[in-house]
Amino acid sequence: MKFLFTTLLLSGFYTSFAQTTGNIDGKVALVDGQPAGSVSVSLVELHKNTLTDDHGNYTFKKVTPGNYTIRVQMLGAAQKDLSVTVIAGQTAHSNYQLAKENVQALQEVSIGGTANKFSKKESVYIARLPLKNLENPQVYISVPKELIQEQLAVDLGSIAKNVSGSGIPMLANQGRVTFRSRGFETEPMVRNGVAGFAYTAIDPANLERIEAIKGPSATLFGTNLSSYGGLFNRVTKKPYNGVGGEVSLFGGSWDYKRMAFDINTPLNADKTVLFRLNGAGTYENSFQDAGFTKSLSIAPSFSYQITDKLSMLFDVEYGKAEGTSVVRFNPYTKNTAKDGSVKIQNIRDMGFPYDKLFGSNDLAYRTQMVNVFAQFNYKMSENWTSQTVMSRASTIIRGYISALNGVSDTELSPLVMRGYTAFTATDLQQNFTGDFKIGSHRNRVVIGLDFYNNTNVFDRVHVTGPKVNFVNPGADSGISRKTIDDLAFNPKSTVVRNESNADNSYAVYASNVFNVSERLLAMLSLRLDRYQADGVTNKVTDVNKGAYGQTALSPKLGLVYQLIKDRVSLFGSYMNSFTNKSGADVNGNVFKPEEANQFETGIKADIFDHKLVGTISYYDIKVKNMTRDDVANAGYQIQDGNQKSRGVEFELTANPFPGFNIIAGYAYNDSKFIDAAPSVEGLRPALSGPDKMVNFWLSYKFQHGQLKGFGAGFGGNAGSSSFQTNTTTSKVIIPAYTMFDATVFYDQRRFRIGVKVDNLTSEKAWSVRLTPQSPARYLANLTVRF
Template sequence: MKSLRIILLSIFMFGYQLASAQATGGISGKVSLFDGQPYASASVTLLETIKTTLTDEQGRYSFQTLNPGNYTVRIQILGTAQKDISVQVLAGQTAMADYQLTKENVLALQEVTIPGNVNKFSRKESVYVARLPLKNLENPQVYSSIPKELFQEQMATDLGSIAKNVPGAGIPMIANQGRVTFRSRGFDTEPNARNGVAGAAFASIDPANIERVEVIKGPSTTLFGTSIASSYGGLYNRVTKKPYNGFGGELSYFAGSWDFNRIAVDVNTPVNADKTALFRLNAATSFEKTFQDQGFTNSLSIAPSFSYQITDKLSLLLDVEFGQAKGTSVVRFNPYISPTVASEKSIKELGFPYNKTFIGNDLPYQTQMMNIFAQANYKMSADWTSQTIISRARSSINGYITALRGTAETKISPQIITGSTAFIATNIQQNFIGDFKIANLRNRLVVGLDYYNNSNDFDRVTVNFPAVDFTNTPVSYRVSRFKVDSLTSKGALRRESNGDNTYSAYFSDVINITERLLAMVSLRMNHFENKGVYNITTGETSGGLTAAGKQNGPYKQTSLSQKFGMVYEVSKDHVSLFGNYMGGFFNKSGVTASGAAVKPEQANQLEFGVKGDVFDHKLVGTISYYDIKVKDVLRNDPDNLDNYQIQDGTQLSRGVEVELTANPFAGFNMVAGYAYNDSKLTKSSPSTNGLRPGLSGPPHSFNFWMSYRVPQGELKGLGIGFGGNAGSSAYHTNTTTTKIIIPAYTMLDASIFYDQPKYRVGFKVDNLTSEKAWSVRLTPQAPARFIGNVTLKF
C-alpha cells in the first residue's frame, strides 16, 4: 500500500506540473549587435515580475512559467538607450522578443567582446582609450590592441612576449624585480594601468587574467594623469578577463627549455539561478631557470573576478590580482664611462660575457603584489551613466637586488641592495558619461573627478664589492649571500618613506558636427601635493636642497593639460582621417639659483594620419606621423654646477608608425607593424646637446606575425605560425665623447598547433637563430627557446 501511495502521488505531481506548464507560457529572445553578432551579458528585466537575467554568450535569454498576459521586456546596456519591448504571453507558448543594437551603440561602458570577426587579431574597439563608447575610426588618437587570440596562439606567457606585437615597443627592459618596461616613441613606458585606472605593480605581472593589452600612444595625461606611469610616449593598459554568463574554462600546461614549467587555469561559472551573479578565476604558477650559468624565477598568480547585475540599472564588478614571486635579478650592466678618454664601442666589442651573471642563486628577491579593483555602473537615465571606480595596488620587495657597475673598461664592481621596499597606491574615480544632443549635434561626454594617493617605504642597505676583471674572471668567482651579509653593516643605509596626493578634474567631449566629421575637446586640471621625504631613523621630514639643488621637502604644483582632435570619415565606417594636439606633464621638484621653485615638465604632441577598416574587417590598419616637443626639462646649472639646476632643457621626438592586421583569405591571419623614431636633445648639457638620448631604443623597428589554420576538412584546426622582430642599432650611452652601441637585431619565431573544441596542443621556438641581442639596459636575451603546450577546454 505504501508503494502504491508513492506511485499515485508521483502521478499526481507529474500531472499537476504538466497542467501548470500548459497553463503558463514563457518569453525568450536574443540580443545582437548591428552586424548580427550576439551580445553577451546584457541586462534583461521583466518589469511586471521584477525578474532580471543576463544574456549568455549566444546573446540569448529566457523567462519561463509566466501566467498568460501582457509583459514588458526591458533591455539595458550601460552606455546605450534602454529598449522596452511589449510581449503577449499565451498559455503553453513561448513568445519571442529579439533586439538588435544600432551602429551608434556598438560599444557599452562595460566590457564588450565582438565575436565572429574573421580578422581575429583585430580587436580595436575599446571603452578605456577615450573613456567613452567610441569606435576606433572615431578616435583621433592612435592606439594598438593586442588580443588574447594573438598572444595565446604565440604561446606568450609573459608581458614582454605579448608586447613584441606593438610597433616600436622593442626588446623589453626587465628590472630587478621582474618589472617590465617598453619603449614608446622614444620614451620609457610601463604597464601600470589596469582597466583604465591605476594598477601599478613594482613586480612581475602574470598575463593569466589578461584579455588584451591596449597601448595608447602619445602624451595621455589629459584623461589618465601621471599616477599610472603614463609617459610622453603613451601608456600600457591591461584589460582583464571578465566573468560571462555560462560555465566553462581551460586548464593549460607548458614545458620548455631551462626547466620551464607552467600550469594555468581559467574557470567561469554563474553563481545564482538568474545568472546575474557571475564568478571567474584565473590562476597560474611558473618555474624557470635562465639560459645563463645562474638564475631562476618561481611565481604564483591568483586573479578572481566577480560581477553582479544588482538591478536592471546597477551593476558591480570586483577584480583582484594577487601575485608573488621569488627569483634572481637579471643582468644589469652599467659600463664604465671615462671622463677624459673618448671612445665608441659596441657592447659586443666590450667583451662582456653573454652567459655569465657573477651573482649566486642564494641572493634572490621576493615580491608580493595585491591589486584590488571595484567598479559600479549605474544607469541614471537613458542618456547618462554614473561610473564609480576604486582601485588599490600594493607591491612589496624583499631580499637582494643586484647590478654590475663598470669601474674600468674591462672591470665591474657588483652592487647589492638588500632590505625591503613597499609601494601602496589608491585611486578613486567618479565619472559621469553622457550621450545626448545639443542643437541637433550628438555629444558623447565624460566628466570625472580623480583622487590618487601614493605611499612608499624604503629600508635598504647598498653594498659595493671590489672590482673584478669581467674578461678574465676566476672560474670560482661568485658573489654569495655570506659575502653580502658580512658587508651589510658597512653599506649605505636608506630608511625613509615618502608619499603624495593628486586631485584632478577632467572632461572630454566628442561632438558629431556632421555624421562624418567629429571633434574632440578635452581638458584636465591636476593639483599635486608632495609630502616630502620622511627619515625613519631621525624622525624628520627633510627640506631644503640636496647637492644637486633638488628639493626633498613638501611642495605643491597645479597643472593643466589639453587634448584636441578632429576626425573625418572619408568613407563612413571604413576610412577616416584624423589629427590631434595633446599635452602631458610630469611634476618635478627643486629650486633654481634665484630661489624660485621649478614647475612641472611639459610635452605637447601634434599627430595626424589615416585609419582604415575595409573589406568586411579583413584589413584594419593605421598610418600616423607624430611630433612631440618636451620643454622645461631640468638640467645642471652650468654656473652653479654642484648646487642648482635650471629648467630650460628641451627634447624632440618625431616619427612614423604603421600597423596592419589582415585576413586576406580563409584561415590566414597576420599582424605587422613598423615604427620610425627620431629623438633628439635640443637643449641640454654640452655633452649631449643635439644627440639622440641613450636608452631611447632603436630608430627603426619592425614586427610581424602570420599564421594559417586549416579552416575545414579532416585537418581542420591544424595551423602554423611564423613571425619576428627586428631593430636597428641603438645607444646605451650617447655623448660627444662616449658612445656605447647596442647592435641591430633580428629575432624570428615559429610555431605549429592543433586547435580543437575540447583541446589544443602546440609547439613553438622563440629566437630560431639564437640571435644575440640586448635590451637598453644591456641585459642579454635568451637564445633559441623551445616550448610545448597542452590545453584542455571545458
C-alpha cells in the same frame, strides 16, 4: 510500488504546472547583427532580471500566462521596452537589435564572428567614451587574447612584440617590465583604465587584451600612469553568463613549467551574479650559469547586476614571486683619452660574457602584489551614465636585488640592495558619461573627478661587492648571499636608505566629442591637476624634506573626418602631458612642471568587412622645461632644456582569406636633446631604444577537411642599433638585432596542442639595460577546455 506512485504523482504535478505556465526567450544583437553579451534584460511586471549570454540569448522560465514587458538596458544606449504575450505551454520569443548605438565599448561585450579575430579595436578605456577606432583621433594598438594564445605568449614581453615600437622589453631586477614608446620609457601602470601598477612580474593569465595607447595621455590618465610616449593598459577578463573554462599546461627549455586555469560560472539561477577565476603557477631556470624565477598568480572576479540600471564589478589580482635579478650591466664609461676623442664601446665586443649571471641562486628577492578593483555602473537616464571606480594597488619587495657596475674596462663591482621596499597606490574616480544631441549634433561627453595617492617605503642597505674581472671571470666569480651579508655590516661598503615618501594628485577633467556633421568630429578635452608632494621623511631622524605643490593644465584636441563613412578616416590631434618637478634655481625661481606637447596626423582604415584594419601616422613631440645641471653654480639646476621626438608609425592587421592572418608594424623615431647639458646637446637620449623597429606575424589555420584545426605561425622583430650611454665623451652601443619566432598547433573545440620556438636562430640581443636575451627557447602547450 510506493516510490513509483510518488514519482508518477510528482511527474503529473510538474506536467500540469508546466502546462499552466509558459516561457520567454530572445536574443539581443548589436547594430551589425553580432550578439550582445552581458546585457541586462528585465521582466518588468515580475521584477525579474537576467543577463544575456555570449550569444546574446536570454530566458525566463515558468511565467504565468499574460501580457508582459521585456526591458533591455545597456550602458550607453537608450532603454528599450518590448511587449510580449505568454501562453500556457508555449515559449514566447522577443528579439531586439540596436538601431544605431555604439555600445560595445561601454558594455565590454564579447563580439564574436568578426572576419579578423586579431583586430578588436573598440574599447571603453582609450577615450573614456564610446568611440569607435575610426572616430578616435588617438593612435592605439590592441593585442587580444586570441593572438596571445596563438603565439603561446606567457609573459608581457612576448605579448608586446606585437606593438610597433615597443622594442626589447627592459626587465628590472624584480621582474618588472618596461617598454619603449616613441623614444620614451613606458610601463604597464594601468589596469582597466585606472591605477594598477605592479613593481614585479605581471602574469598574463587573466588578460583579455593589452592596449598600447600612443602619445602623451595625461589629460585623461594623469601623469602618474602615463609617460610622454603613452601607456600600456591591461584589460582583464570579466565574468560572463555561462559555465566554462580551461586548463593549460606548458613545458619547455631550462626546466620551464607552467599551469594556468580559467573557470567561469553564474552563482544564481537568474544569472545576474557571475564569478570567474583565473590563475597560473610558473617556474623557470635561467639560460645562464645561475638564476631562476617562480611565481603564483590568482585573479578572482565577481559581477552583480543589482538592478536593471545598476551593476557592480569587483576583482582582485594577487601575485607572489621569487627569483634572482637579471643582468643589469652599467659599463665603465670614463674617458681617459687626452686627445679629446670619444670613447666608443659596443656591448658585443666588450668581452662581457653572454651566459654568466655573476650571482648565485641564494641571492634572491621575494615579491608580493595585490591589486583590488571595484566598479559601479548606474544608468541615470537614457542619456547619462554614472561610473564609480576604486582601485588599490600594492607591491612589497624583500630580499636582494642587484646591478653590475663597471669599475674599469675589464672589471665590475656588484651593487646589491638588501632589505624591504613597499609601493602603494590608491585611485578613486567618478565619471559621468553622456550621449545626447544639441539640435542635430551628437555630443559624447565624459566629466570626471580623480584622486590618486602614492606612498613608498624604503628600508634597505645598498652593498658594494668585491671587484670581478668580467673578461676572465674564473669559476668562483659568482657573488653569494654570504658575501653580501658579511659586507652589509661594513660602513665603508654600505649606504643605508631608510625613508618614506608620499604624494597626492587631485584632478578634474572633461572631454566632449562633437559631431559637426555625420563625418566630421571634433574632440576637446581638458584636465586640471593639483599635485601635492609630502616630501621625503628620514625614518631614523624623522626629518622631512622636499615637500612642494604644483598645478598643471593639460589640454587635448582632435579632429576626425571620415573619407568613407565607417571605413576610412583622416585624423589630427594635439595632446599634452606633464611631469612635476621639485626644487628651484640659484635665483629662487621654483621649477615649473616639465611639459610634453604632441602634434599628430594620420589615416585609419577598417575595410573589406574588417578584413583589413590599419593606421599610419606622423607625430611630433616636444618636451620643454627640462632641468639640467647649472655649470656656473654647483649644486643647482637650470630649467631651460628641451627634447624633441618625432617619427612615423604603421600598424596593420589583415585577414586576406579565411584562416590566414597578418600582423605588421613599423616604427621610426628621431629623438634628440636641444638646449641641454653640453655633454648630451644634439644627441639621441640613451635608453630611448632603436630609431627603427619592425614587427610582423603571419599565421594560417586550416578551416576544412582532414587538416581542419591544424595551423602554423611565423613572425619576427628587428631593431636598429641603439645606445646604453650616449654623450660627447662616451658611447656604449647596443647592436642591431633580428629575432624570429615560429609555432605549429592543432586547435579543436575541446583542446589545443601547440609548440613554439622563440628566437629561432639564437640571435644575441640586449635590452637597454644590457640584459642578454634568451637564445632559442622551446615551449610546448596543452589546453583542455570544458
